[in-house]
Amino acid sequence: MVLYFTSNVVDPPATIYMGKDKFENEDLIKHGWPEDVWFHVDKLSSAHVYLRLAPDQSWETIPPALLDDLAQLCKANSIEGNKKDNISIIYTPWSNLLKRGDMAPGQVTYKNPKLVKRVFVAERQNPIVNRLNKTKKISYPDLYQLRAERDRTEKREKTMAANKQKAEERKAAEEHRLMMEDTSYERVFAKVEAAQKKKGKPANNNLFGESSDDDDDDAPNRRDQDIDDFF
Numbered sequence: 001m002v003l004y005f006t007s008n009v010v011d012p013p014a015t016i017y018m019g020k021d022k023f024e025n026e027d028l029i030k031h032g033w034p035e036d037v038w039f040h041v042d043k044l045s046s047a048h049v050y051l052r053l054a055p056d057q058s059w060e061t062i063p064p065a066l067l068d069d070l071a072q073l074c075k076a077n078s079i080e081g082n083k084k085d086n087i088s089i090i091y092t093p094w095s096n097l098l099k100r101g102d103m104a105p106g107q108v109t110y111k112n113p114k115l116v117k118r119v120f121v122a123e124r125q126n127p128i129v130n131r132l133n134k135t136k137k138i139s140y141p142d143l144y145q146l147r148a149e150r151d152r153t154e155k156r157e158k159t160m161a162a163n164k165q166k167a168e169e170r171k172a173a174e175e176h177r178l179m180m181e182d183t184s185y186e187r188v189f190a191k192v193e194a195a196q197k198k199k200g201k202p203a204n205n206n207l208f209g210e211s212s213d214d215d216d217d218d219a220p221n222r223r224d225q226d227i228d229d230f231f
Contacts, residue, residue, distance in 0.1 A: 002028070002143075005073065006135040009065040015052040016070060016132070018077065022106030029108060031143035032094035033150055037062070038108075039070050042088040042118065046078030048106065050094070059093050060117075071121045072128040085123045092116045 001024060005016040019025040025048045032038075032050065037059045039049040051070055053059060062070075071089040075081050096115045097108045110116055 002139050002141055004135075004137045004139060005132045007066055007069045007132065008135075009069060010063055012054075014066055014069075016049060016073065017052070018047045018049045018073075022104075025106040027143050029094075029097060029099055031147045032097070033147065034093075034095055036094035037091055038094050038097055039074050039089055039091045041074050041078040041081040042090045044078055044081045044084075044087070046074055046081055049074045049077070051091075059091075067119050068125070069128055069132060071119045072125050073132055075121050075124055076129045082124065087121050088118045089121060090116055090118050 001020045003018050003020065007014040007016055017028075019028050028048060028050065033052065035053045035055060035057075037051040037053060039051065040046055049070055051062070051066070053062075070091070074089045075087060081087050092110060092115050096111050098111045099108050103109075
């Protein structure tokens with residue numbers, strides 16, 4: 001069973017979720033998403049509370065009002081922490097959680113302790129807790145399937161983006177080729193025209209300076225000479 005909450009202090013609203021107990025927390029640890037941020041009362045037993053970020057959001061820039069919601073929800077779901085004032089809530093990306101085989105259910109440590117942040121909670125704020133509890137929904141999701149579907153969607157989107165980039169690169173390369181081809185033709189015609197003017201011949205669009213009525217015996221020799229002059 002997973003408990004879902006909605007925080008409306010940000011737009012669009014944020015999705016928050018947590019397991020019912022330490023055994024369900026194991027599945028949340030195992031099948032979390034890269035976009036998830038994990039919250040817990042520091043040095044005390046508490047629920048594992050998760051924030052699901054949008055793909056373009058960063059865990060390091062969570063708005064203060066949203067942090068307050070998450071911290072209050074953590075505190076309210078800690079038997080000991082709910083009774084105390086002046087406590088700290090720790091949070092880190094789900095990807096930074098480390099679960100070793102010898103750990104008890106619900107217990108985790110961190111791959112990189114430097115990626116752990118803290119938010120201070122002076123006291124319980126009932127208005128925040130009550131507001132969040134009004135949005136609570138109970139669900140029994142297949143966490144494995146949800147993660148697999150998320151990964152398939154990400155892979156499909158990356159493939160589409162890569163194909164789009166390749167198509168744009170091919171289009172740009174073709175446009176460059178045509179531009180260079182046009183430039184090369186212009187240079188050739190310019191050289192032929194210069195050679196014709198130098199010999200006192202009128203310029204025309206024929207690459208070798210031939211006229212439409214050039215059918216006398218000297219035509220081949222003139223063509224050969226024009227070719228020699230060009231090269």
